Amino acid sequence: MKNKTEKLLALLDGQPVIPVLKIGDVAHAVPLARALVAGGLPAIEITLRTPAALDAIRAVAKEVPEAVVGAGTILSGEDFVKAADAGSRFIVSPGSTPELLETAEKSDVPLLPGATTPSEIMVLQARGYEILKFFPAEQSGGLPFLKALASPLAAIRFCPTGGISLKNAPDYLAQPNIVCVGGSWVAPDADIEAGNWQRIEELAREASQLKKR
Incomplete structure (x- = not known):
């Protein structure tokens, strides 16, 4: 598990913001990924919220090697396997189940599981997880909640998602x-629908320059 944590940290710690993407048309996948890479955000999460998601992951993995494509909204072991087979280099889930964790432990692809309560966090910590998704962040207590966890659960680090914007991201990133x-x-x-890749590149560049503690 330590190797997977290091692998996940290497993927996520290199940039302040991980774009969370919903792609409805696979034709958008490659130019979107290229725009995000050009803007300084190579690690991207394509959520399995549309029928095109797995094909979008395959396209990016094949055609944009400079991108680090991951899969989000993974809800089952079957989802995990399909996403990994499509070329995902990391997997993100809003929560966790025993089946999902068992599948992840058999794979070389690192999992970023979600947790929002101390008990959920402790269960995942006991299984060797040190980096967790905190979702939905703002609705689950946001920054004050994460600050409160910093002392009793000092070994755990988070990627909060949900309600995060350019306005409040710096406050989150300032926390250790x-x-x-x-x-x-x-x-x-x-x-995305308009194919406004230049605008997305500009937004990515702005986000890539946010400072972390």
Whole structure:
């Protein structure tokens, strides 16, 4: 598990914001990934919220080698296997189940599981996880909650996602138990649909320059 933690940290710790993407048309995947890479955000999360998601992951993995493509909204072991087979280099889940964790432990692809309560965090820590997703961040207590966890659960670091924006991201990133934040604001649905890749590149560049503690 230590090797997987180091692998995940190497992927996530290199940038302050992980773009969380919902891609409805696979034709958008490659130019979108290239725009985000050009803007300084090579690690991206493509969520399994659309029928095109797995094909989008395959396209990015094949055609944009400079991107680090991951899969999000993974809800089962079956989802995990399909996403890994499509070329995902990391897997993100809003929570965890015994089946999902067992599948992840058999794979070389690192998992970023979600947790929002001390008990959930402690269960995952007992299984060797040191980096967790905190989702939905703002609705689950946000920054004050994560600050409160910093002392009793000092070994755990988080990637909060949900309600994070350019406005509040710096406050999250200033906390020592935050690795990075996840955000969809760097690739708005309207800009993706319009093919406004230049605008997305600009948003990515702005986000990539946010400072971490």
